[in-house]
Amino acid sequence: QKEVEQNSGPLSVPEGAIASLNCTYSDRGSQSFFWYRQYSGKSPELIMSIYSNGDKEDGRFTAQLNKASQYVSLLIRDSQPSDSATYLCAVNKGGSSNTGKLIFGQGTTLQVKP
């Protein structure tokens, strides 16, 4: 079992729709969670961080965390063609032995069709 799992996709949504990206993690003690966006040939760009159960909204993006279910998701409202990219879920397990160490899922490719 991988430590962080994502559906590789591609996830295809029409322009203006809501895109829902999901991620599960195996270590129940994980403490911090991040979503990065990566365009082809570019480096990962931070979208959201979330540390507590519940929802966190930033513009068109909402991150949701459920530690009991070991599940984190990213919702993109009013999806635009420019949102087409690979979305990476990253987890830090916390503690001194994991400082600076993010564990990434394989990423979900999102395609937003005009």
Next chain:
Amino acid sequence: KAGVTQTPRYLIKTRGQQVTLSCSPISGHRSVSWYQQTPGQGLQFLFEYFSETQRNKGNFPGRFSGRQFSNSRSEMNVSTLELGDSALYLCASSLERGGPDTQYFGPGTRLTVL
């Protein structure tokens, strides 16, 4: 504020050679983490440096090493290059405030081993 910078952006080496990659973190950031990204394995943690000390290391052979200087700039070195070392090498910096810290990625160095 300038972002994370990495040099060089592209490198071509042959098997058996060694290579040094450089990373300058965001001003004021004290922690630097290095990652390897390949199509097959995704993003994998190499090591993390803080205050010129390696705090954490991923599951990579000893051919991969790094260091950090007093100005927080970091270098990583790969000796005796193998074909499988061809990858995008990313560094990320964070503030290191004692809690969960967001990592910001540089543009990466694309290494091709022939």
